[in-house]
Amino acid sequence: MQLQIKIILGFVFFFSIFICSFVSGAEFGVYPSAFELNLNLSVTECHEVFIMSGFPGKLVVKDYWRKNGFSNKIDDYQLSGEEIGIDFFYFEDIIQKGENEIQVCFKAKNEGHYNGVLLFSVPEKRVGIGVWTKINVLGDELSLKKLIESNVVGDSNLILLLMFETGFLGFLTLFFLFIVIKKKPKL
Amino acid sequence: MERLYLFFTLVFGILFLAGVVSSNDILTVEADIFSFPEIVMIDVQDHIYLGNVTVGFETKPTSNDKIFIKNTGTFNVSVQPKLVNFSDSVFGNLYFTKRLSGEDYNYSRIGQFKVDIPWSGELDQYEEEYIYMKLDLRDMENIDEDLIGYKTDIVFYATAN
Numbered sequence: 332m333q334l335q336i337k338i339i340l341g342f343v344f345f346f347s348i349f350i351c352s353f354v355s356g357a358e359f360g361v362y363p364s365a366f367e368l369n370l371n372l373s374v375t376e377c378h379e380v381f382i383m384s385g386f387p388g389k390l391v392v393k394d395y396w397r398k399n400g401f402s403n404k405i406d407d408y409q410l411s412g413e414e415i416g417i418d419f420f421y422f423e424d425i426i427q428k429g430e431n432e433i434q435v436c437f438k439a440k441n442e443g444h445y446n447g448v449l450l451f452s453v454p455e456k457r458v459g460i461g462v463w464t465k466i467n468v469l470g471d472e473l474s475l476k477k478l479i480e481s482n483v484v485g486d487s488n489l490i491l492l493l494m495f496e497t498g499f500l501g502f503l504t505l506f507f508l509f510i511v512i513k514k515k516p517k518l
Numbered sequence: 519m520e521r522l523y524l525f526f527t528l529v530f531g532i533l534f535l536a537g538v539v540s541s542n543d544i545l546t547v548e549a550d551i552f553s554f555p556e557i558v559m560i561d562v563q564d565h566i567y568l569g570n571v572t573v574g575f576e577t578k579p580t581s582n583d584k585i586f587i588k589n590t591g592t593f594n595v596s597v598q599p600k601l602v603n604f605s606d607s608v609f610g611n612l613y614f615t616k617r618l619s620g621e622d623y624n625y626s627r628i629g630q631f632k633v634d635i636p637w638s639g640e641l642d643q644y645e646e647e648y649i650y651m652k653l654d655l656r657d658m659e660n661i662d663e664d665l666i667g668y669k670t671d672i673v674f675y676a677t678a679n
Contacts, residue, residue, distance in 0.1 A: 360559025360591050364678035383559060405598055405675060406629060454602050454671045458562045461677035 357456040358385035365463035370439045372470055377436040380451070380462065382426055388453040390426045392435065394419040394464075396447040405461055408448045416440035417447075417466060426453070439468040555641070559591030560676040568653050573661055576654040581618065584648040589635040593678040597647075598632040602671035609670040611654050618650055625652065628672070634679065 360383040370376050382390070395408035396415050402408070412419045418438040423431065435449060445466045452459030563586060571577050589595050601609055614631040616622035635647045 357564045358559065358561040358588075358590055360557045362555070362557040364556065364558045364593055383557060385561070403596065403677065403679065404632075405600070405677060448677070450673075450675055452673045452675070454673055456562075456564045457566075457671070457673055458560060458564075459600075459673040459675040460558050460560070461675050462558075463677065 357458045359383070359451075359453060359456065359458040359460060361451050361460040361462055363462070365465075367465040367467070368437060369467045369469060370437060372439060372442065372468060375436055375438040377434040380433055380435055380449075382431040382433065382451065384426050384428055384431065384453070386453070386456060387425070387427050388456060390424050390431075390433070391450075391452050391454060392421050392433075393450045393452075394447055395450065396445050398443075398445065401446045401463070401465070403463075405448055405450070408446075415443075415445055417445065417468075419449075437466055439466065442468050442470040444468070555592055557591045558593050558595060558676055558678050559589075560595065560597060560635075560674065561588040561590050561644075562586075562674045566651065566672075568651070571653050571655055573655050573658050576656055577652045579618065579650040579652050583650055585651060586646055586648045587633070587635060587674060588644045588646045589637060589676070590644045591676075592637055592641070594634065594636045595676040596632045596634050596679055597674050597676045599628055599651075599672050599674050601628060602673060606670050608655070608658070608665065608668060609653070609672070611658060612672070613652050613654050615650050615652075616647075625654075635676075 362381050362383075366378055366380075368376055368378055394412050394417070395405070396410040396412060396417065397408050398410070398415065416439060418440075419435070421433055421435045423433045426433075445468070447464040447466065449462045449464055450459055451462065566585060568577050587597050599612075599614060601612075604610075610628070612628040613625040614628065614633075615625045616633060631649075633647055633649055635645050638645045
């Protein structure tokens with residue numbers, strides 16, 4: 332009987348060690364570690380962020396900003412979104428153990444370039460990750476430049492577009508010249 | 519007899535080489551290629567007990583009071599403790615140091631302290647660092663009632679370097 336108890340206790344002991352070695356206490360990760368987003372005035376844009384968590388919990392994301400370029404110290408980011416005119420919000424405040432995908436969204440009221448840090452945390456687990464963020468808020472004047480720089484109309488596509496437009500305008504000019512010459516009264 | 523041995527050795531040698539060096543054989547090589555996981559990830563113990571402390575005094579951390587932080591991601595990180603409630607008059611007096619003696623003995627107040635932890639360089643390994651924390655209430659004004667089991671939320675934030 333004592334031998335059976337010893338075997339059971341031994342099994343429980345080793346099983347406990349097995350469980351402990353596979354369940355991480357408060358592991359928490361976020362990727363990407365940084366991202367940049369171009370916004371048009373008063374238009375909401377979102378960005379995907381992935382969270383790897385060793386536990387389920389309530390997620391809190393806070394945004395802090397600065398106007399004077401990038402700094403790698405969290406405490407250098409003292410401005411709130413309200414102060415610089417950026418509305419920040421996110422979906423899904425409950426995360427599960429494993430990988431979670433959430434959308435972080437921004438809407439800007441003023442033109443400019445802003446550096447920020449998004450602080451993702453599960454306060455009850457004492458762990459958090461800061462993600463460096465750069466927001467470029469473009470007004471109407473900068474929108475064309477943005478369009479050219481974006482992948483939708485890249486440099487090579489832009490050249491093709493210009494060639495097509497030049498050819499089309501040339502064709503129209505020749506066509507109208509032809510009509511004008513043809514309609515000219517013969518002397 | 520020796521010629522016979524030589525003959526068979528040559529024949530088997532040629533057959534062996536012909537089997538190995540065959541220009542028509544295609545060796546298919548297969549591998550699963552994963553993208554590099556660029557992730558900032560840490561692991562911190564989730565409860566820290568500071569013990570008893572009286573207003574006018576400070577806690578004295580010992581070598582048993584290490585707070586372990588693991589860098590389990592793939593970046594060199596800086597880890598900085600921050601109070602969830604910035605205006606906490608008691609825990610605003612938390613101080614951190616990397617070591618209790620030597621070059622890294624230097625207490626910094628919460629908000630000004632950070633510790634760098636490099637990436638291990640391997641995907642299945644992690645680097646670990648430890649720090650010490652004390653509650654220094656020497657400059658704090660006295661309180662009307664004892665605060666038993668007084669708690670606050672500190673979050674250890676990691677950022678990529």
